[in-house]
Amino acid sequence: MRKLSLVILACLSTAACATRQQTEGTAAGAVGGALVGGPVGAVVGGVAGAVVTEPGGVIDSRRCHYRDSEGRLVRRC
16 A cells, blocks of 8 residues: 555656646547557557657747758747
8 A cells, every 4th residue: 555655646746747738648649549559559649649749849839949941040939
């Protein structure tokens, strides 16, 4: 019982660091993965959803760096 309590506490403290966008991406990835690949697909989909929606990741709309029309790296934050 004590080990279970420690695991739950660790999970809750880690979940507190996630953004809302990342939480939603993780949930969507887990559901999609579960539909396609069962329990293993749920884990893989959840991890993929979390990585894709991380702050500064692939679909983050608040990216600080981008390339202008001449290919130069520009920072706008």
